[in-house]
Amino acid sequence: MATTDLGGTFTMAEGVTVTRMGYGAMQLAGPGVFGPPKDRDEAIAVLREVVELGITHIDTSDFYGPFVTNELIREALSPYPEDLVIVTKVGARRDDAGNWHHARTPDEIRSAVHDNLDHLGLDVLDIVNLRFGGFAQAEPESLEEQFVALAELQQLGLIRHLGVSTVNAEQIAEAQSIAPVVCVQNFYNLAHRTDDELIASLHAQGIGYVPYFPLGGFTPLQSEALHEVAARIGEPSMTVAIAWLLQRSPNILLIPGTSTRIHLRENVAGATLTLSEDDVTLLDSITPAGD
Numbered sequence: 170m171a172t173t174d175l176g177g178t179f180t181m182a183e184g185v186t187v188t189r190m191g192y193g194a195m196q197l198a199g200p201g202v203f204g205p206p207k208d209r210d211e212a213i214a215v216l217r218e219v220v221e222l223g224i225t226h227i228d229t230s231d232f233y234g235p236f237v238t239n240e241l242i243r244e245a246l247s248p249y250p251e252d253l254v255i256v257t258k259v260g261a262r263r264d265d266a267g268n269w270h271h272a273r274t275p276d277e278i279r280s281a282v283h284d285n286l287d288h289l290g291l292d293v294l295d296i297v298n299l300r301f302g303g304f305a306q307a308e309p310e311s312l313e314e315q316f317v318a319l320a321e322l323q324q325l326g327l328i329r330h331l332g333v334s335t336v337n338a339e340q341i342a343e344a345q346s347i348a349p350v351v352c353v354q355n356f357y358n359l360a361h362r363t364d365d366e367l368i369a370s371l372h373a374q375g376i377g378y379v380p381y382f383p384l385g386g387f388t389p390l391q392s393e394a395l396h397e398v399a400a401r402i403g404e405p406s407m408t409v410a411i412a413w414l415l416q417r418s419p420n421i422l423l424i425p426g427t428s429t430r431i432h433l434r435e436n437v438a439g440a441t442l443t444l445s446e447d448d449v450t451l452l453d454s455i456t457p458a459g460d
């Protein structure tokens with residue numbers, strides 16, 4: 170399949186270069202990120218098209234399903250292309266009703282890493298993010314115990330690189346005092362820009378910033394300015410939202426989630442769209458929600 174532009178590449182660490190346009194697998198699980206996909210064949214087709222398009226960054230976790238997205242990724246893509254970087258995360262678990270719970274004891278962290286290896290069918294995980302914080306924002310508490318547990322697994326050779334998710338600047342610094350951090354995954358999009366300063370600081374350090382809910386997540390982005398720009402240039406709103414993120418800072422790496430190939434193609438098209446200065450000014454004027 171023809172691919173021209175995936176927003177360029179970003180090197181997270183030596184030997185770990187990814188296309189800035191990636192893919193988030195969470196939407197492949199069933200409703201509420203729980204249970205099997207609503208359309209299993211389409212889920213497999215989405216994953217295969219991700220790779221055919223040349224995307225080399227897939228974000229996942231065992232708590233999507235649980236286990237559903239990792240098993241789909243394995244079925245669709247294993248044996249994995251050499252340049253594919255699969256990023257997973259630990260720190261939560263699901264119960265039988267689909268509720269989310271913390272799973273942050275060192276034992277839980279260790280067993281989550283082993284479970285991710287099993288479900289993805291890998292001997293080594295490329296990158297593991299420690300998922301901290303609350304639903305979508307950091308909570309001020311030490312992550313030392315958990316990050317030390319991950320750093321030990323890294324030293325044992327089970328993980329290549331480490332990242333953190335739903336954290337503030339102090340927690341990133343705390344993690345960096347234990348082991349190198351190659352990416353930070355936090356809630357950020359056109360209408361939720363709490364991390365503007367953090368993105369600049371991570372850029373200066375050469376660290377990737379991976380926004381989750383880039384299209385609004387469970388509440389799709391709705392904004393007059395976004396619709397106005399999209400109508401003016403004749404592209405879907407979500408394509409414009411992706412283009413804005415890619416233009417926002419070179420260390421932003423995208424993992425928009427979708428369960429359909431149609432939306433995947435719309436999202437990837439955002440990487441070929443250059444927004445004018447006027448468009449960016451209008452989009453920048455969107456009042457952040459709840460910031």
Ligand SMILES: NC(=O)c1ccc[n+]([C@@H]2O[C@H](COP(=O)([O-])OP(=O)(O)OC[C@H]3O[C@@H](n4cnc5c(N)ncnc54)[C@H](OP(=O)(O)O)[C@@H]3O)[C@@H](O)[C@H]2O)c1
Nearest residue numbers: 193194195381382383384385386407425426427428432435
């Ligand atoms: N670290 C964390 O705590 C955390 C939290 C949440 C998510 N994540 C990761 O971040 C990734 C992205 O977040 P997300 O999937 O929650 O949210 P998102 O990418 O902001 O939005 C996904 C939603 O947008 C819809 N969508 C996608 N493309 C679209 C398009 N072109 N037009 C219209 N609707 C479109 C999807 O529905 P369709 O399926 O119908 O396309 C889905 O409902 C996840 O997949 C996951 O890997 C991480």
